Amino acid sequence: MIVHPVEAMGREGVPLQVIDSAHPQPERLQDAAAAHWFAREAGDFYPGIRTPAPAGYPDWLAQAALATGMARLPTVLRTTFAIATDAADALAPIQRIPHFDTLDPTMLAAVHYLCAPPHGGTSFYRHRGTGYERIDPSRAAAWRQGLTRDREQHGLPAPHYPTEHTAGFERIGLAALRFNRLILYPANCLHAGDLGAAPLAHDAVHGRLTLTSLLRA
Numbered sequence: 001m002i003v004h005p006v007e008a009m010g011r012e013g014v015p016l017q018v019i020d021s022a023h024p025q026p027e028r029l030q031d032a033a034a035a036h037w038f039a040r041e042a043g044d045f046y047p048g049i050r051t052p053a054p055a056g057y058p059d060w061l062a063q064a065a066l067a068t069g070m071a072r073l074p075t076v077l078r079t080t081f082a083i084a085t086d087a088a089d090a091l092a093p094i095q096r097i098p099h100f101d102t103l104d105p106t107m108l109a110a111v112h113y114l115c116a117p118p119h120g121g122t123s124f125y126r127h128r129g130t131g132y133e134r135i136d137p138s139r140a141a142a143w144r145q146g147l148t149r150d151r152e153q154h155g156l157p158a159p160h161y162p163t164e165h166t167a168g169f170e171r172i173g174l175a176a177l178r179f180n181r182l183i184l185y186p187a188n189c190l191h192a193g194d195l196g197a198a199p200l201a202h203d204a205v206h207g208r209l210t211l212t213s214l215l216r217a
Contacts, residue, residue: 003068009124009173012133014189016124016173017068022112022182029054029211030114033081033204046212047086047095047161047195049202053079053211061110061213065184070217074108079213084195085202089159096157097147098125098169098190100135101214107187112211113177119208120194121177123162125169127190133172134189162192187214 002020009016023029038049058076065074086095101109111122126133129146150168157166164171169190175183177194185191193208201207 001064001067006068007173010126010133011131011172014124014133014173014186016175017184018175019064019068019182019184020178020180022064022180023060026114026180029057029112030204030209033114033209036081036204038081038083038202038204045092045095045099046082046084047091048082048084048200050080050082053081053213057211058213061112062215064182065108065110065215068184074215074217077107077214077216079110079211081204082210082212083202083204083207084193085200085207087200088161088196091159091161093156096160096162097166098123098127098162098192100190101187103135103137103140103188105134105136105186105188106217108184108215108217109187109191110182110184110211110213110215111175112182112213113179114209114211115177115207116179117177118198119177120197122175122183122191123164123171123194124173124175124185125162125190125192126172128168128170132190134186136188161195163194163196184215
């Protein structure tokens with residue numbers, strides 16, 4: 001396990017933690033994913049399919065997060081295998097811009113990459129209209145108003161996955177994809193998967209396979 005120094009992104013210093021060679025047996029995780037049935041979850045804005053993580057993974061993830069220097073063991077609230085599958089022209093408008101996972105500033109998001117390039121990693125963004133890089137309850141109303149102004153100025157987002165060229169947003173950081181790399185970041189920061197560079201297969205062997213998780217610090 002190689003724990004890199006925390007990167008502070010953007011004007012707000014959004015922390016990005018990167019851990020390489022994260023899991024001792026990543027191929028077993030791949031095998032577990034290949035043996036599971038993936039499906040779309042109702043009400044989920046993730047542009048693809050999921051299946052539960054293997055038993056024992058949440059405990060391992062909590063210990064891996066603790067190894068970064070956290071003051072206490074985090075609680076893993078949710079973790080699933082995920083494969084991005086949706087064609088760009090099938091995305092809803094809200095899926096075409098960077099997003100955040102929760103308004104709760106105490107929550108962390110984790111993405112564990114179990115595939116290799118040319119699949120893409122994860123980018124992080126600032127909303128130009130508001131200057132926000134993280135969205136908490138005190139900013140929620142202004143964030144929604146900012147999106148309304150964006151729509152009035154730019155129209156609906158183009159049918160593409162978010163990139164550094166997405167109108168109304170500026171990229172402030174990038175976590176490149178590497179096999180068995182684990183990244184952790186605040187779950188309320190603006191981010192998006194870099195999904196435009198490689199074909200989005202529907203199976204765990206060829207697709208953009210990740211383990212995605214939410215933790216309470």
